[in-house]
Amino acid sequence: MVQRLEDSGEFGLIKKIRKLMEREGIRANGVTLGIGDDCASFLPDPGYETLITCDCMVEGRHYLPGRITPFDLGRRAMVMNISDIAAMGGIPLYALVSLGLKKNTAVEYIEDMYRGFLKELNPLNAAVIGGNITGSEHSEFINITLIGKVESERALCRSGAKAGDSILVTGYPGQAAAGLKILLENPDDNDGLKNTLVAAYNRPSHRAKEGRAVALSGLATSMIDISDGLLGDLSHICEDSNMGAKIFRNRLPISQPMCNLINPQGWDIFETIIGDSDDYELIITCTPENTAKIKGAIAEVSNVPVTEIGTITGRAGIRLITSDGVSHPVRTTGWDHFKGKD
Amino acid sequence: MVQRLEDSGEFGLIKKIRKLMEREGIRANGVTLGIGDDCASFLPDPGYETLITCDCMVEGRHYLPGRITPFDLGRRAMVMNISDIAAMGGIPLYALVSLGLKKNTAVEYIEDMYRGFLKELNPLNAAVIGGNITGSEHSEFINITLIGKVESERALCRSGAKAGDSILVTGYPGQAAAGLKILLENPDDNDGLKNTLVAAYNRPSHRAKEGRAVALSGLATSMIDISDGLLGDLSHICEDSNMGAKIFRNRLPISQPMCNLINPQGWDIFETIIGDSDDYELIITCTPENTAKIKGAIAEVSNVPVTEIGTITGRAGIRLITSDGVSHPVRTTGWDHFKGKD
Numbered sequence: 001m002v003q004r005l006e007d008s009g010e011f012g013l014i015k016k017i018r019k020l021m022e023r024e025g026i027r028a029n030g031v032t033l034g035i036g037d038d039c040a041s042f043l044p045d046p047g048y049e050t051l052i053t054c055d056c057m058v059e060g061r062h063y064l065p066g067r068i069t070p071f072d073l074g075r076r077a078m079v080m081n082i083s084d085i086a087a088m089g090g091i092p093l094y095a096l097v098s099l100g101l102k103k104n105t106a107v108e109y110i111e112d113m114y115r116g117f118l119k120e121l122n123p124l125n126a127a128v129i130g131g132n133i134t135g136s137e138h139s140e141f142i143n144i145t146l147i148g149k150v151e152s153e154r155a156l157c158r159s160g161a162k163a164g165d166s167i168l169v170t171g172y173p174g175q176a177a178a179g180l181k182i183l184l185e186n187p188d189d190n191d192g193l194k195n196t197l198v199a200a201y202n203r204p205s206h207r208a209k210e211g212r213a214v215a216l217s218g219l220a221t222s223m224i225d226i227s228d229g230l231l232g233d234l235s236h237i238c239e240d241s242n243m244g245a246k247i248f249r250n251r252l253p254i255s256q257p258m259c260n261l262i263n264p265q266g267w268d269i270f271e272t273i274i275g276d277s278d279d280y281e282l283i284i285t286c287t288p289e290n291t292a293k294i295k296g297a298i299a300e301v302s303n304v305p306v307t308e309i310g311t312i313t314g315r316a317g318i319r320l321i322t323s324d325g326v327s328h329p330v331r332t333t334g335w336d337h338f339k340g341k342d
Numbered sequence: 343m344v345q346r347l348e349d350s351g352e353f354g355l356i357k358k359i360r361k362l363m364e365r366e367g368i369r370a371n372g373v374t375l376g377i378g379d380d381c382a383s384f385l386p387d388p389g390y391e392t393l394i395t396c397d398c399m400v401e402g403r404h405y406l407p408g409r410i411t412p413f414d415l416g417r418r419a420m421v422m423n424i425s426d427i428a429a430m431g432g433i434p435l436y437a438l439v440s441l442g443l444k445k446n447t448a449v450e451y452i453e454d455m456y457r458g459f460l461k462e463l464n465p466l467n468a469a470v471i472g473g474n475i476t477g478s479e480h481s482e483f484i485n486i487t488l489i490g491k492v493e494s495e496r497a498l499c500r501s502g503a504k505a506g507d508s509i510l511v512t513g514y515p516g517q518a519a520a521g522l523k524i525l526l527e528n529p530d531d532n533d534g535l536k537n538t539l540v541a542a543y544n545r546p547s548h549r550a551k552e553g554r555a556v557a558l559s560g561l562a563t564s565m566i567d568i569s570d571g572l573l574g575d576l577s578h579i580c581e582d583s584n585m586g587a588k589i590f591r592n593r594l595p596i597s598q599p600m601c602n603l604i605n606p607q608g609w610d611i612f613e614t615i616i617g618d619s620d621d622y623e624l625i626i627t628c629t630p631e632n633t634a635k636i637k638g639a640i641a642e643v644s645n646v647p648v649t650e651i652g653t654i655t656g657r658a659g660i661r662l663i664t665s666d667g668v669s670h671p672v673r674t675t676g677w678d679h680f681k682g683k684d
Contacts, residue, residue, distance in 0.1 A: 032391050036582070037499050038429040038567060039395040039490070044386035049374050053381040054438045054487055056476050087380040096396045098440075098485050134398050138480030143440050145396055145487040148381070157379050225380060240378070338347040338355070338445045338477055 005110075006103040010133055013107060020111055021128055025118050028094060028127035040130035042094060042147075049155060051148040053084035059140040067183050068202045070109045074116020075203060077142045080227065082120060082206040083280040085148035087225035089156040089215020092208060094129045095121060098143040100136030113142075124208060156215055156223040161241035163314035165221050165285040168294065170207055170304045172255040173230040174269075175200035177277035181267065196257040204280045209301045211282055217297040219290040224283050229276040231330060234283055235318060246319045246327065247274075247310030274320075274330070285312055347452075348445040352475055355449060362453055363470055367460050370436060370469035382472035384436060384489075391497060393490040395426035401482040409525050410544045412451045416458020417545060419484045422569065424462060424548040425622040427490035429567035431498040431557020434550060436471045437463060440485040442478030455484075466550060498557055498565040503583035503627040505656035507563050510636065512549055512646050513623040514597040515572040516615035517542035523609065538599040546622045551643045553624055559639040561632040566625050571618040573672060576625055577660060588661045588669065589616075589652035616662070616672070627654055 005013060018035050033041040044050055057077050059065050068076070078095065085092045097117065101110065117128055179201030207225070214220045222241060224233045238245050252273050261267065284306075286294050295306045310321075319327045347355060360377050375383040386392055399419050401407050410418070420437065427434045439459065443452065459470055521543030549567070556562045564583060566575045580587050594615050603609065626648075628636050637648045652663075661669045 032495075033497060033499065037501075038426040039393040039432070039497075041391045041393050041430070041492070041497055043391050043494065046388060049383045049385050050392065051381040051383050052436075052438060052472060052487075052489065054440050054472065054474050054485075056440050056442065056474050056485070058442055058476055058478050060479070061477055084380040088383070090381070094394075096394060096487060098396050098398050098487075100398065100400055100483060130394060130396065132396050132398050132485075134400055135403055136400050136481065136483065137402070139478065141442060141478065141483065143396075143398070143474075143485045145394075145438060145440075147394065150383070152385065153374075155375060155381070155383055157375065159379075338350070338352050338443075 003107045004103070005101055005105050005107065008107050013110065013133060016107060016111065017114055020114055024115065025127050026122050026125060028125060028129070031094065031127065031129055034129045035131070040094070040096070042129070045149055047152055048149040049152050051085055051088050051090045051150055051155065052145065053081055054143060054145040055080045055084065056141060056143040064183060070112035071116040071119070072202045074113035075120050077144055078117045078120040079204050079206045079280055081144045081146035082124070082208050083225040083227065085146055086206055086208040086211035087156070087223050087282060088150055089154060089211050089223065090148035090150035091212065092124050092126045092146055092148045094127060094147040096145040097128055097131035099131070099133050100141040101133065102137065102140060103135055105140070150215065154215055156220055158222055158224050158237050159240040161222040161237050161243050161285040161312045163243060163312055164288065165312040166288050166291045166308050167234065167245060167247065167310045167312060168284040168286070168291065168306050168308050169230065169253065169281060170210055170298070170306055171279065171281040172253050172258065173226055173279045173281050174273035174275070174277050175255060175258060176204055176279045177229070177272050177275060178258060178261060197261070201278070204278065206280050207282045207304065210298045210304060213297040213301045214284055214294060217294055219294050220284050220286045222285045226277065226279045226281045226283060229274065230283070231274045231318060232276060237283060237285065238316070238318060244313040244316045244318060245310055246313055246321055248321045250323045251307060251309045253305060253307040345449045346445070347443055347447050347449065350449050355452065355475060358449060358453065359456055362456055366457065367469050368464050368467060370467060370471070373436065373469065373471055376471045377473070382436070382438070384471070387491055389494055390491040391494050393427055393430050393432045393492055393497065394487065395423055396485060396487040397422045397426065398483060398485040406525060412454035413458040413461070414544045416455035417462050419486055420459045420462040421546050421548045421622055423486045423488035424466070424550050425567040425569065427488055428548055428550040428553035429498070429565050429624060430492055431496060431553050431565065432490035432492035433554065434466050434468045434488055434490045436469060436489040438487040439470055439473035441473070441475050442483040443475065444479065444482060445477055447482070462548070492557065496557055498562055500564055500566050500579050501582040503564040503579050503585050503654045505585060505654055506630065507627040507654040508630050508633045508650050509576065509587060509589065509652045509654060510626040510628070510633065510648050510650050511572065511595065511623060512552055512640070512648055513621065514595050514600065515568055515621045515623050516617070516619050517597060517600060518546055518621045519571070519614050519617060519619035520600060520603060539603070543620070546620065548622050549624045549646065552640045552646060555639045555643045556626055556636055559636055561636050562626050562628045564627045568619065568621045568623045568625060571616065572625070573616045573660060574618060579625060579627065580658070580660060583654070586655040586657045586659045587652055588655055588663055590663045592665045593649060593651045595647060595649040
């Protein structure tokens with residue numbers, strides 16, 4: 001018989017989760033009090049700043065119920081947050097997980113979600129140290145707060161880009177957006193969950209070790225992760241740095257699965273690459289002479305491709321340069337939760 | 343014309359909130375990066391542990407929409423979290439606010455909620471340093487993560503109570519439960535929002551300075567805040583300390599507004615005092631010889647009454663001693679989000 005939350009109750013569930021953490025999670029360094037008291041506590045490392053971020057996923061809005069396994073859902077929710085620590089060049093340490101759950105949810109579903117969290121945290125020696133569980137009748141939500149650390153004054157912000165800086169991007173932005181389109185266009189095809197692009201949406205990777213390598217190089221002027229799409233997040237760098245940017249259409253990285261899509265689906269592949277997409281890749285800016293060094297620093301820890309796609313400019317706004325050399329102004333806002341696409 | 347989220351958009355709202363914080367909030371010490379980047383960051387104090395807690399309020403479940411002002415809602419959500427830091431004896435420092443909002447919500451409503459956060463944070467020199475905003479079609483939710491600090495190894499846990507310890511409680515537990523009953527029994531009476539007991543539910547106080555005084559005294563063996571009711575939270579102390587407790591019915595503190603209620607409403611006042619209630623008062627345990635000193639330490643910073651209601655016992659379970667000296671075993675589980683009252 002499937003055990004549901006209304007059977008186990010809140011406190012029964014918390015006990016189960018605590019045991020699962022002890023059995024399958026790791027004990028992170030520095031934790032002085034874990035799950036179970038009014039607060040969790042930890043002893044911060046001298047010489048480091050504490051980083052903190054939170055991100056929330058709401059059923060139906062950030063994921064499609066039934067089209068992602070609870071294990072992948074847990075992974076994805078944690079990756080979103082790890083990616084924010086990665087974008088500062090930091091080291092992820094401790095997570096607080098706050099869940100809003102329907103009472104007919106199977107306990108096993110929640111346990112699988114926690115296994116997804118651990119799948120991402122364990123390799124980083126990071127752990128869930130606290131959280132909250134509450135009922136939410138209409139839609140499930142997963143709010144994660146992630147704590148990290150970075151050497152004092154070494155955090156990489158969005159605001160340091162300078163005119164003339166090169167713009168680098170890791171991996172293949174837009175793959176997650178393509179995966180989401182495939183999911184939406186094929187509502188009954190659960191075999192499609194194995195599709196490479198659907199996997200890019202459901203099971204994205206974070207770039208924690210790549211972001212860390214960039215921070216340790218000391219050579220980047222700014223960094224951000226892509227959660228609002230390539231253009232959306234590049235525009236955040238531009239706004240916070242009071243700069244603009246030009247990107248070259250023919251330099252945009254296109255993965256093989258994306259190439260394969262162009263004709264059959266009839267999508268505008270370039271729109272997909274630069275538009276709203278939750279890829280959790282990194283955008284990095286640096287002076288042109290440091291481009292090769294940053295690529296080298298990343299190559300030492302990762303096989304992910306790093307592509308130089310353009311240049312920061314003193315003139316506000318983002319321009320797309322097509323292969324004929326013509327410069328086109330582009331809309332720069334990313335995904336907006338209340339307006340949708342701006 | 344009322345401006346709504348679908349007009350201002352997510353990024354427009356974030357800018358408004360950021361400006362409101364700069365205008366009406368304080369700049370907390372130690373913050374190296376506030377709202378606006380991938381993470382917030384701060385420089386922890388040497389000699390202190392970092393405390394972290396999160397709590398979530400879901401519309402319809404933790405508050406009654408239309409029966410609480412957004413300002414009071416913001417205050418209450420922040421008080422819940424401050425109370426958790428208070429229960430460890432810590433100092434609240436920084437908050438991350440994660441909101442799930444309907445798109446037709448008025449921007450002014452959100453601004454008033456943030457003013458409620460600031461009303462609680464400003465006097466503590468604490469600040470909102472980050473957060474997240476997302477859409478949630480069906481029910482609004484407010485998740486707050488609060489960071490605090492406490493001198494190394496001085497955090498007051500639930501697990502330190504010993505047999506023979508006195509049990510102290512601040513204020514008047516059960517007032518919030520009474521207020522909620524009044525709200526539910528009078529669905530159309532918004533004048534009743536001014537009622538003292540309704541105010542105890544809608545506008546509770548935290549006990550941050552009292553909790554801090556207890557921690558600094560070094561004399562308490564355990565501490566917890568009351569968010570699951572007097573019995574519910576005392577049972578958390580008992581379970582985590584592997585102890586039991588006896589409480590004396592005629593020592594339970596009853597406020598004047600509660601006394602006034604007994605006859606007209608026909609409630610069981612004692613059930614209301616010991617049952618599920620979100621009072622954010624503190625339960626403190628200490629050896630009998632330290633009772634007066636702890637009361638004295640609290641009296642130096644606060645006028646809140648502190649009442650000795652019973653004793654920790656070596657025998658598991660909680661017993662209520664009535665005025666005839668008879669000992670009655672009582673059910674000890676507090677509010678459960680999936681089962682309701684156990």
